[in-house]
Amino acid sequence: MKSIEGGFPSYAKFEPTAPACDYYDPDHFQKELDKIWFKTWLLAGREEEIPHSGDYKTVQIAHENFIVTRGSDGKVNSYYNVCRHRGSRLCTEESGHFNRGRIICPYHSWMYSGDTGELTKAPNISDEDEGFDKSEHSLVSIKTETWDGFIWINADPDAPSLAESFNLPESWSIYENYQMHRLKIGKTGTYNVKANWKILMDNAEECYHCGTIHPELSRATPPMQPRQWVDEEVPETKVIKHVGSMGLNSGFERVNVDGEAYRPVFPGLTEEEERKITYMHIFPHSYICMASDYVFIAAIFPVKADESVVKGYWLFDPDVMEKKDCYIEDAVEFWDVTCQEDWAACALAQEGNQSRAYKDGGTLTPIDWRVANFKKYVQSELEKED
Structure with a gap:
């Protein structure tokens, strides 16, 4: 891992968003289904x-x-x-x-x-x-x-195989210590969101909003600290994106609301991994958040042009789950409240996108560089010949 001060790479720039109609037009939505959703893993x-x-x-x-x-x-x-x-x-x-x-x-x-x-x-x-x-x-x-x-x-x-599409196992190698294959579901959640699926993924692609709408997340992992990015030699693909990690705030032992340790860390983690949360995004619709004692996953599914459903999964060590005094509500509460804050903001963005005042779209800042990359991914898939 390496640190990049400032929160965005040198090539990031100001650029326009996608047109507003891309977030509510039924015909465009159908094109996305045909070109993206039914063409990828x-x-x-x-x-x-x-x-x-x-x-x-x-x-x-x-x-x-x-x-x-x-x-x-x-x-x-x-x-x-x-x-x-x-x-x-x-x-x-x-x-x-x-x-x-x-x-x-x-x-x-x-x-x-x-x-x-x-x-x-x-x-x-x-x-x-x-x-x-x-x-x-x-x-x-x-x-x-x-x-x-x-x-x-x-x-x-x-479609090519999962291994080819995801560049497995190389692209996944830096997450091996989390041993996600052995983790068990402690909780699931379903969120209905009145917003286009891309607005939800746009939201996931940046933490520009974290200090504004996520006080719990910001206390645990301050968004303005230097972020740990993944070294360039670790392969990505068109859909596998390594988002890096954020360190725990001073006085916090875990990524939750109060910072208290309710469970031991996963066996096999390094000392560095114990003090951070690591993120991976998988285009077009999901992201994995790997804390030291749990993993949270969100998978976004389109319902209509202006509506989505999110499936949330909280994974824990099976040995911990078998204990009678097992406590997981700290992790569940943390991401449940964070998700609800996100989806409320996304619903507001959906309403604004449908305004005549926003018909030409808006502006992506350098801090929105991952949103810009996601926009380019969507555009490139839509431009492909059938």
Whole structure:
């Protein structure tokens, strides 16, 4: 790690934001879905959410819904949540269990294999019927991979592998000490935000606002201190971004509201890692916050052009979680209040973006350099040829 005084690199500059309509226009939103959301690897959750064969969860992205399920061989598979008969949604709950791994449509009882997505039974239709071949009516699958305990999905059948897209394992090497594959969920949260998904990611890309709206975060990790950036030799990709780390304030032992230590630090962390929180962003929609005794993850999903849902995960050491006197509310409270402060600010930005006075957009300052980089990422993906 190395320190950069001032909080932004030398190439940062003043430049315009994206046009305001990019944050509320339905046609532009649909283009983003087609060009970005259904073309890249997305964080679908944690493996422990579906620990057993037949367990499933669903992921909603705008009008699309996906089933993520664990097969009898332990492999995680994902499918569009759509019956091939008449288009009925198959799963109406956010999570559940398929008895014997069978996915059954609630409308006409067509039955599919959770292992392969193959149609195994269509009531009152004989295998001998001409003009009907069950092999041609399997569920539409999407690419699914796991890494470090996370589940990733990609709706693009021609997409490169997760390893290629994320430059694994090299890009992840500096986070190995956190052993995220063994951490367990202590708490989850869902936040409904009246703002475009890009506004939420723009907010995550800078700490210019931290001193204004985040008194709790600012007390724990003062935003104006020199930030620890990641050395240039640690590889990034188009979507993996190393945001660096922030040190704890004097008198604070942990990244929480009161600075008190309620749990031991993760085994294997260095002394330097024990005194900071490290951030990684994964375009287009998620970020991971690695403190010394917990990890917080936020995954943003678009609902409509002016509405988003955020899924939050708090991860802890499993040995700590097994203790009867385990206390995790300090970490939960800290990021819950920080998130709510963020989403309230994002909702205000959404309202302003829709004003005639802001139709040409605004200004990004040098401190907003990561927001500028995210803007360029979005623009470059939208400009790609189909």
